[in-house]
Each structure stands twice: as C-alpha cells, then as structure tokens.
Amino acid sequence: MSFILDYYNYWVVVFLMMAGFYIVISANNLVKKIVGLNIFQTSVFMLYISMGKVSGGTAPIVVEGVTQYSNPLPHVLILTAIVVGVATTAVGLALIVRIKRAYGTVEENEFDNKDDVI
Amino acid sequence: MDFLDIVSSILLLAGVFFGFSGAVGLFRFPDFFTRIHAASVTDSIAAILIIGALLLQTSFDLNTAKLVFILLFLMVTSPTASHALAKSARHGGLLTLAETRPQDKQGSAK
Amino acid sequence: MLEQHLAVLPIILPLIAAPLALILGRSIFSWGFATLVSGLAFLLSWQLLAAALSDGVLSYAVGGWAPPWGIELRVDAANAFVLLAVTAISTLVLVYSKHSIEKEVKAANHSLFYTAHLLCLAGLSGILITGDAFNLFVFLEISSLATYTLVSLASDRRCLTAAFRYLVMGTIGATFILIGVGLLYMKTGTLNMLDLAERIDLYDSSRTINTGLAFIMVGVSIKLALFPLHMWLPPAYTHAPSAVTAFLASTATKVAVYVMIRFIFTVFGIDHVFVDMGMGLILMALAVVAIFKCSYMATVQSNVKTVLAYSSVAQIGYLVLGLSLVSVSGLMASMIHIFNHALMKGALFMAVGAVFYRVGSVDIKDFAGLGRKMPLTMAAFTIAGLSIIGVPLTVGFVSKWYLVIAALEQDQWLVAALVLVGSLFAVIYIGRIIEAAYFQKLPESRSSENIKEVSWLMLVPMWVLVIANIYFGIDTSLTTEAANSASEWLFQTNSMLENKVMEGEVLEGHAIEEKAQEVSS
Amino acid sequence: MAEFIDLVLLAMLALTALRIIFLKDLFAVVMLFGIYSFLSALIFLNLDAVDVAFTEASVGAGISTVLMLVTLAITGRKEKQSTHSSLLPLFVVLVTGAALIYGTLDMPPFGHPDNPVHQHVAPRYIEESPKEVGLPNMVTSVLASYRGFDTLGETVVVFSAVIGVLSLLGVRRKKKKDLESGLESHRVLHVVAKIIIPLVILFALYVQFHGDFGPGGGFQAGVIAAAAFILYALILGLPKAFAVVGPRFLQWMAAAGVLLYASVGLYSMYMGGHFLDYNQLATDPVAGQHYGIIIIELGVGVTVFAVMLNIFYAFGSQAERSNVQ
C-alpha cells in the first residue's frame, strides 16, 4: 500500500503525458496537435513539480516559524519551461494560420494530397 | 470556537449550499436561459458568502484587502459574463423553452 | 578582460546583437551588423579553441555562483572545435545570404531574418558551451524556435507544412530531453553535467537513470535526425530558403551530434552507455541503415535540395557510426567529420542556392547545361560533390579514411566495407547532377533566358568553403590535431569520471576547491 | 489533506485528458484545454509551487487558450475524421509509457524529505539565499540570480517567438473602422471593461514589484498587463488598442527588455565580475543583488508584456482579415 502511496502521483502524471503524446502523434487536425503538445508539456511540468514537493513542507517563501520548505529549484526550471512552451505554441499556431491561408485546410492528410509529397 | 468562527462557519456552509444548488440547477433546468439563471445567481451569492466567511478569518491586513478585491472583482465580472453569454446565445438564435414548444408559439412574441 | 570572459562572449554577443538587428530595421544595416557580429564570434571562438588547446578546460561561473549552484559554462577542445565550425559557417552564410535572401524572402521580413539567424547562432553556441543540463534545454529551444522561423520564411507554401512538421517533431524531442533531464535530476539532485556524472555512477543500476538516458538519447536523436526519426529533415531542408538550408545542414545537426557525444562521454560514461545498456550496437545498426536507406533515397529524388537533404541524413549515419565504435580513433573520425561535413554541405547548398537564384528552381533537369552558363558555381558544386564522395585530396577522403581506420582497428571489417560501399551511392547521386550540368544541353526553352554567373558576394563564401575543402583535404594537421585532442580529452574525462567513483566523494572536495579559487580571484 | 486534494485533482485531469482525445469539436477541445491548464495550476499550487501556478494559470489558461480560440476562428472548429490508422501511435505511446513506468520503479518516493533532490543543491538555496540574495521568495532568488542565465535565455525564447509570429503573420496597421467593431453590441461589457482594466494594470504593477516577497515577478506581471490590453482589444476592437500601444512600439519594447536584461550582465562584467554577477552592482553585495534583480525583472516584464500583446495583435488582425473576406 505504501508503494502505491509513494508512486501514484508519478503514475498518473505518466498517464497524462502519454495522453498528450498520443494526441500529438495521432491527431490529423493541426490545432488539436498543438493542444496535445501543450498537454504533453504541462504533464511533464507536473513531473518536475511533484519531485520538488516535501510532505509537510510549504511554499518556498520565507515565513516566520516555518523550517520545512519545498524545493524551489524545480519551480524555477518549470517557470522557464512554461515560457518556452507558450513560445512554441504561439509559433505553431501562427504556422497553422498561414497553412490555412495557403492550403484552405488544416487537416494533415488533406494538404498532403495537395502537394506532391517529397 | 469563538463568535466570529461560528458566524464564519455558518456563512461558509451557506455558501457551499448555494454553490451546490447552482450546480444542480445546471443539470436540472429545462432550457439554457433558466440554467444560466440558476448558475449565475448562485455563483454570486456563493462568492459573497464564502469570501465573507474568509474575511472574518483575517486580521485586517493585506489579505483582507485582497479578499475584498476578489469579491469586488467577482461581483462585477461574474454577472457581466453571464449576461453577455445569455445575450450572445440569444443573438446566436437559441430559443427558450416556451418558444420551442409548438403550443406556446403565440406567446413567444417578444 | 577579454581572456577572462572568453567563454561567455560567443553566446552573449549574438544574443545581444539580435534585438539590435531588429531595431536597426533596414535590411542592409541588419545584414551588415549581423555579419560583423558573426565574424567577431568567429574570431572569439578561434581564441577560445587556442585557449582550450593550451589550457585544457575553461570553466566560467555565470553570475559568480560556483557550480553546481549556479550555471557553469565549460569549454574544452571538443566544443571549441565544433563552435569554430559553427561560427565560421554562420559568417560565410551571412555574407552569402544578402542576395540569396533578396530573391527568396519578401522584403518586409529581411531584418527579421537576420535577427532569427543571430538568435539561432546564439542558441547553437549556448548548447555547445553550457555545462548545465537544463541550460542546454533552454538554448536548444532558442535555436529551435529561430530555426522554425527561418525555415518558414521561404516563399513556397510547402515551407509552412515543413516548418510545422519540424516544430512538432522538434518539440517532442525537446520534451523528451526535458523528461530525461528531470529523471536524472530526480535521482541526483543536480543539473550541472560534471556533478551529474559524479552522482550518476553512485546509482549505477538504477532503472530511473537508465530511462532518463533512453529519453535523452531519443530526444537528441530526433534533433540530429538519426535514421528512423529523420522524417522532418528532408522537407525542411528542401523548402527552406537556400541560405537557411546551407546554415542548418552544416551546423544544427552537428551541434546535436555534439550533444549526444557530450551526454555519452561526460555525463553517463561509456561503460554505462555502451557496456551496460548496449547502446553501441543499436547506434551502429541505425547508423548503417541510415547510410544505406537514405543514400538510396538520395539517388531517386528529382529535387537537388532533397537529394542533398537525404545525403545529410546518410552523413549523420557516418557521424554516429564513428562514435558508436567507442574508441579514440572512432570518436576522432566523428569529430573530423563534423567539421568536414560542415564544409562540404555548406558549399553544396550554397551552390544550389546560387542556381536557384538564377534559374528559380532546382530540379535535376534544371541543371542541364549550367556547366557552361554558371561555370564557377558548378565547379564549386563539383568539387564539393567529389568531397562528399570521398575522392582523395578532399576533406571527404580524410573523414572516410579515419572512419575506415577506426573500424579496422576494432576488426570491424564489415563496417569498413559498408562505409566504402556507401560511398558508391554518393557517386550515383552526385554523378546524376554533375552529368546534367556538364553533359546535357541547355533546353531550347531556356536558351533565351539570361542565365549567368551569380555575383561575387555569393561566389566568395562558396569558394572559401570549396578551397577549405581542398586545403583541409591536403593539410590535415589542424583538423586532426584538434579532433585528436578533443577526443582524447573526452576519453580522459570519461576515465577520470570512472576513477572518481572508486574514490567516492572526491568531487565534493574538487567542487569546493573550485569555489574557493573563484572567491579569491 | 493535501494528498487527498492532489488525488481528486489528478483524477479530474485524467478525465479531462481522456475527453479531449475523443472530442471532435475543436471549440470544446480548446475549452477543455483551458480547464486542463486551470487544474494543473491547482496541482502546482497544492504542491507548493505558487509561482508556477501563477504562471500556468495566466499563460496556459489565459494566453494559450485565447490564441487557440483566435486560430479556431480562422481555421474552423470541426475536426474531420482521420483516415490513417491509430494503431501505430497507440503502440508508440504504449512503449514510451511503459518505459516511463519502468523508470518510476526506482524513483525516490513522492514527497519524502530524504530524496536526493532535497539533499544536494537545493539546501543551499533554502538556507543561504535569504542571506546571500536577501529575498524571502527563494524562487525569485534562484530564478533571477543563481540561474539568471536561464532566465535570460527564457526572455530570449519569448523574443524569438515574437520574431517567428511577426515574420509569419505580420501586423496590419490598416484601419478598417467600419468593419472592426469589437463587441459593439455588448454595452455592459464596455462599461465593465473600463472599470476593470485600470485595476488589472495596477495588479500587474503590484505583481511586478512584489515578486521578491510573494508569488509573482516580471514574467507573471508582463502576462497580466498584456492580458489587460488583450481584454481591451477584445472588447473595444484592435484599432482602438493600436491607438493606445502600437505594434511598432511593442516590437521596440520587446527588444529593449532583452537589452535591459543583458546590459545588467555587461555592466557587472565592466565592474570586474562575471556575467550577471549582481554582487558587483553596489558596494554591499546584498544591495547589489537587490538592484540587479529589480532591473532584470523589469526587463523580463517589459519583454513579456510586449511580446504577448504583439502576438495577440498579429493573430487578431489575421482573424479580422478572414472575417472581411
């Protein structure tokens, strides 16, 4: 039982990651692909934040009378990673808008048919 | 448990009760306009009660100010959002229950 | 002052220059500025290589915080050598790109192009120099975002889908690296690569570490377009503007190969990767398949840029093959080939870009008769093509020579033979193009068009690379020396790393020593 | 209690993710993605990552969702039936997931204070940073000082994003007043927006300068300030927003923020320290750290504000164009 209590968090996070990953590689619609990519990344962020947690600890902002803090380093890394994620999302969505203008569709199989694939 | 705590608990429980009734209303009412009515009204009252309860827990510091800010913000935005959504639904062509019932057709004139 | 900050300057110079190039706004100004900055970065990395060759390793603590608490930049012979190639190519491509970009990118985007180029350069330099696993991810994303932008700047609509595919694949790769780094961090509590190396071995049999290794390897393999994960590369290289293709083909994947080398040799240790995990065999198999499959694919394409793109994937096979041999000479062959392949592919794509500039498309049939119309361009193409094939007196021959020697050293006769057979494919795909250029007549429909040689601004960088192809093919002392000391250095740190495990907590003391030194200086 | 909340939130997340896989209506997908972001921010909050929760809520649920909605307005909201088989993706995902589960087996237990993560590098941040850097918020200390180079990289990533979006979409300055109206018919929204927007900007300033002591900082403040302007543009229309802050100016601002950040680093080099060594900025190292952090947070805030708003402008003007045609 303690085994499950120790790891359930990671397992659910893995499930979430894989759900996002599945959407990325199986979706035919480009917008949905980007949504999947975001879910995938957000779930990876949860993996990082989970490992920074200390049971009984509190947020890493100094308060009188608290000695046990959670680890601030993963938080810093994930702040950076979130920014990277939104930057990628913005560029990806901009590409989708242009693809819609150029091909009239955002379904992967449809614009593949419109060009001779190399 | 002193007096403030008791008042605060009562407010909290009342707020939760209204929150529940709104959620039930979301499913139980027959058409969109009645549902949004249930949701938005209870949303506001639940926010007032719960944040009011929390206000009693603070000791007049920055947190009090923040809570008041949240309360004001919710008071302004939540009804606005509901109103705008209902309006948008109306413009989008959604009909009330009375209008969709054929026998009430004559009553649906605005 | 300069010596003290030598390690950080190649990163921050283009990083600061990028916003300035945007502010300059006018195409001509940002071009001149970007070229100047890139040239300066080249000079700096020359200095850096000299310093690394004489002093061994340069460590720079950003923000004055000693590693592992702060971010460390670490320069040794290996990454200084790759950095030199990257900055050199970047400068040449920038010189070349002025006219090429005028033709292929619409005018409003010119300053954005140079900004993105500088960002990409800054990202690549950062990946090479940083000694921090997470910092590597950040710079990887800077260079990737800039790359997606650069690829999508072409006027053909197909560049958009190519860039999108690249974006999705690239982001998956980066996320895999992020997962891998996270798993390592979880087990070790550190992000500094040197410190990671120390602490990983304490948990040698850990399943978490092995999974982390696997994820980093897969992520890096996507970035370097190793065989089954290369699908993003051919469309991206084919449809990107020619100058961008020349830059990316000769730098981006090389940097990714370096990242792989770095993780294997200085973080995980070869014993762990090759002996315990058996990655050597996997990498070797994938490399051989890549060489054959993609060389074959290159022979059946009609678009010359696609031909060269598939050839690039095949060449990545050679790079990975060298490092999968796990020997100083194998690694040295890889390091030499990183440098040499940058020279060859840079020249080839520049020549193709020149053809595109005059003719407007680059199908093989469009090359017919160009040998007479554009003699200098086609001569450059021919020499660089011979280099790809591996004809003696070119750098291609040097690379293949060392690769075959390294394979024979380990009695891998089959591998050596396969390398040579792979070259035959290169004869076919390069031969088809050269045949069209010199032995076919210019079609009647084109004879009225005014096809002539391109301007010197495009020819000079192209020919600099061609001459470098020949020069380093004859005088191999610089490349072999640098590559040799780089690979010896990598093996040395690797063995140091394995010794330290025996001695237990030695690094703790070492780290404290370093910190003390910095405080006093 | 924290574990219980964690479990409930994780269950909700899993259900949301599953629902997103099977939904074909992209509008619903984007709505659920907003919820997904909100929920994950709650998880971050529950796991003590206050700053991360702050960022995820404002970026994931705010900016990303709004951008996705604008994209949907251009591309249409129905996903078509996929033709290729979903077996190969499923296989890839199962293999990857199995590898990860295999990796979890040797992981240190969740939340245990003896884990390597809490033993090696982090203790110095927790114990020393309030003295060395002098800020109560350790996340800000690590972000801006110990790992300031990462944050410079992060700012440059944001800057690259705007370069990419501008080169792809551009921002049209052409004013089409007769076509562009915002939410003209929603009078109530107009009034409410005028009350709220100044408050939001005030809140953004609070977050910017209070980030040293509580959750927040340059990045979050930039996003919130941008959100205020996005609200303005959504309700009153892009031309009116352009009149307040034009895209050209934003482009300049984005560059200026990065340069401000980098110039702190250059100045500390000039003063004889390493790049981004704030100790050199004043005679007292702690005061130097404080100056350095305030300036670089300002640089981050300026860049992020300019970039987020400019990206929205670019998407918004595209949506209007498609509406006209």
Add this chain to the structure above:
Amino acid sequence: MTDILAAACIAILVVMAIALVRAFKAPTVYDRVLGVNMFGTKTVLFIAASGFLMGRPDFLDIAIVYALINFIGMVAVLRFFEYTSPIE
C-alpha cells in the same frame, strides 16, 4: 474551524467536478461555456478557501489571477462566437 474549512474545500471540489461534467457533455455549446465559467469561479473560491486551510493565505494573488483569466476567457469566447456560427 479547520474541519469546517476542509469540509467546505471538499464541497467546492465536488461542485467543480459537477461543472466539469457539464463541460464534458453539454446539450448546447453555450451550456459548455457556462460549465467552464462556473468551474472557473468555483476554482477562485477553492483557492481562497484552501489558502486559509493550508495556513498560507498570502497566496490569494493566484485567486485574483484566476478570476481575471476566467473573465478574459469568457470575453474571448464571446468574441469567438461572433466569427463562427455556434449552433452545433
């Protein structure tokens, strides 16, 4: 007091879950938006209450952000409806 706060937090979580179900499956697209909106406002209350439960009430800033983002999301959705026909 803590017990009642904890009970209230759980109750708000349940309300959130109900709103989530509405967002999953809704008769009209407006109902979906309504569910999302309700989810958002209840989240604000949840954060406020749980802050007091955890003894760190200074995190109310996040509740403010949630309220703000929720509103912006709603406005964006309304704007989106002007571009496309929302009736499924």
